[in-house]
Amino acid sequence: MNIALWSIAGLLAFAFLAGGAMMLAQPKEKLAASGMGFVEDFSSNTIKTIGALKVLAAVGLILPAALDIAPILVPLAAVGLVLLMVGAALTHLRRHEAPTIVANLALLALAALVAWGRFGSESFTG
Template sequence: MNIALWIIACLLAAVFLIAGANKLFIPQQKLARAPGGGWVLDFSGSFVKTLGAVEIVGAAGLILPAALDIGPILVPLAALGLAVIMTGAATVEFRRQEFKHMVLNLTYLALIIFVAWGRFGFASFS
């Protein structure tokens, strides 16, 4: 189970690192032209940039505390934070009737909850 949690956490970290970097470094108008990116026009540019930065920190939080053995309790906490973000993303896409992207976000949400459950519970690092 520990190996499965590591693999899923690493994959999610890569997804959130890329998504966060895109939000942080790509201009809002260019993001809006991407498939499923129209939501960025519903929010301020500073919100989108802040969301990108938080996703990058969350990605680091899924891996670094456990890998460095410095506060491994931060891994499930980072997963819970990312779960909140994905819940918000799924809600926005439901309201925008972008159901394909909503299903993708709900899949990420399920994986994140699995990591949080596994690291809080029986497969914790302690």
């Protein structure tokens, strides 16, 4: 189970690091043109904040446990991603973007699995 949780956390970290970095690096208009239509509903500062939260969560899924410094941050980062994906799913639901909601729910489920596993039987602190 530990290997599965590390693998899922690594996959999530990669996905959210890439997505967050893109949101931080590109202007709102370029993000909208690349298919991220939801950015039209938010200010540039909010988009940058969401990007920063994604990057911080990605780092929080891996580094605390890998460096053995405050490993409790791993499940907390996963819970943060669950909350972020709830917000994303609600945003896409409001915009009637059903295919994107499916992706949000899949990422939510993976993050919830990491949180459950790292708070539970495969905790780094237990």
